[in-house]
Amino acid sequence: MSSSKSRTVESVPLLNGNNYEPPSSRRQKRAERTTEFYERRLTPSIPPGLERNQQKDQRQRAGRPPPQYDDTTVAAQRRRFRPYFIVTVTLVEIAVFIYEIVGGGIAPISFTPTTEELVSVPVFGQNYNESVKRSVISNWFIGPNPTFLVHNAAKYSLCMRKDTALMTRLARLRVEENYLRCCRLNDGSQTCGMVLQEDCESFATPGTVLGGASQCDESSGLCDGGVTLRPCCVGLSASCVLTSHENCSFQNGYWHTNASLCRDVNCLADVCEVAAFGDSPDSQENANQWYRFVTPVFLHAGVIHVVLVLIFQLWLGIHLEQQFGWLSISIVYLVSGIGGYLISGIFDPETQSVGASGALMGLLGVKYVDLILSWSQLYQKPCRTLIGLIIDTIVILSILISWGKQPLVAVC
Numbered sequence: 001m002s003s004s005k006s007r008t009v010e011s012v013p014l015l016n017g018n019n020y021e022p023p024s025s026r027r028q029k030r031a032e033r034t035t036e037f038y039e040r041r042l043t044p045s046i047p048p049g050l051e052r053n054q055q056k057d058q059r060q061r062a063g064r065p066p067p068q069y070d071d072t073t074v075a076a077q078r079r080r081f082r083p084y085f086i087v088t089v090t091l092v093e094i095a096v097f098i099y100e101i102v103g104g105g106i107a108p109i110s111f112t113p114t115t116e117e118l119v120s121v122p123v124f125g126q127n128y129n130e131s132v133k134r135s136v137i138s139n140w141f142i143g144p145n146p147t148f149l150v151h152n153a154a155k156y157s158l159c160m161r162k163d164t165a166l167m168t169r170l171a172r173l174r175v176e177e178n179y180l181r182c183c184r185l186n187d188g189s190q191t192c193g194m195v196l197q198e199d200c201e202s203f204a205t206p207g208t209v210l211g212g213a214s215q216c217d218e219s220s221g222l223c224d225g226g227v228t229l230r231p232c233c234v235g236l237s238a239s240c241v242l243t244s245h246e247n248c249s250f251q252n253g254y255w256h257t258n259a260s261l262c263r264d265v266n267c268l269a270d271v272c273e274v275a276a277f278g279d280s281p282d283s284q285e286n287a288n289q290w291y292r293f294v295t296p297v298f299l300h301a302g303v304i305h306v307v308l309v310l311i312f313q314l315w316l317g318i319h320l321e322q323q324f325g326w327l328s329i330s331i332v333y334l335v336s337g338i339g340g341y342l343i344s345g346i347f348d349p350e351t352q353s354v355g356a357s358g359a360l361m362g363l364l365g366v367k368y369v370d371l372i373l374s375w376s377q378l379y380q381k382p383c384r385t386l387i388g389l390i391i392d393t394i395v396i397l398s399i400l401i402s403w404g405k406q407p408l409v410a411v412c
Contacts, residue, residue, distance in 0.1 A: 104144025143302025336362020
């Protein structure tokens with residue numbers, strides 16, 4: 001009897017086969033589990049690379065060989081985020097390129113500019129016609145004309161800041177136009193135009209000098225046949241010439257019907273007008289379209305260009321965004337793209353540029369840094385990965401160099 005009484009309560013078996021556990025012990029174990037749960041929640045997670053280093057040190061101390069990781073396994077373990085930013089940017093660039101093709105069409109496909117000749121353009125004050133030639137800008141990337149890209153906010157320094165060379169050229173043009181006089185032809189046409197006085201008097205049928213630019217207007221009543229020579233803005237360099245409407249149209253220029261001299265028009269506004277933003281410079285000196293540092297990142301020069309850029313962008317961007325998150329990759333992408341155009345505006349201001357290659361170079365930089373910092377911890381064959389990155393860099397740079405040789409526009 002005494003031995004049965006001396007048994008503790010904990011050793012008394014229950015009907016289900018478990019030992020009896022007093023309430024105080026159950027409360028203590030519940031408190032321990034709660035404390036352990038919150039400790040796990042509050043303890044910061046160890047980065048994968050550092051955790052593997054700790055495990056490697058423990059195995060070495062225990063005398064066990066470290067496990068072998070291949071690059072595919074490492075990449076799968078580091079995918080912690082979804083690539084929302086890269087996918088969104090890619091869809092936006094595809095939509096913008098569709099707009100470029102629909103709105104701008106396809107320019108002639110050639111590696112060199114071609115010329116077209118137009119015969120029978122009448123010469124003011126002469127009894128003969130003149131053969132006029134124009135250069136047609138080609139685009140071997142299968143895309144729109146560079147002029148269309150500039151009108152849709154491509155990077156172009158003349159539209160972004162005051163250009164000293166342009167101001168000097170305009171000042172010289174104003175001085176030259178001070179010597180022009182309104183000349184009315186006496187060959188029966190009664191048409192007028194601004195020319196030098198000696199030229200007016202030396203025509204096949206000498207003309208009549210009427211005076212200054214105010215006389216060369218239909219409202220003056222002195223030019224019954226109309227004004228033949230008017231300012232024509234030609235090309236992307238804000239060039240202006242006094243020519244006929246026929247010749248100006250052939251040169252794809254803008255003929256100003258309400259002006260008599262080039263100093264009365266703003267050719268820079270015709271070049272830099274961006275319909276999407278409703279913006280154009282008010283004068284030749286008010287070129288401040290700063291947003292052209294941002295918008296070219298989402299523009300592309302042609303089908304070949306957009307395909308190559310998006311392939312590299314998806315291949316690099318998705319992998320990096322899965323590893324580092326959308327916020328970090330978006331900052332790298334935008335800062336690299338905008339920074340590339342800032343540098344281009346300093347060292348290559350006369351070239352019109354589009355493309356996201358600057359952003360891709362930023363993503364490549366992140367890949368290089370990640371590879372160097374995780375050289376032996378996360379990659380089984382880091383040299384092979386490095387060679388692949390070098391090949392990607394060469395391909396992207398070759399795109400830049402090849403398009404930089406094309407006239408009037410460069411891809412970045």
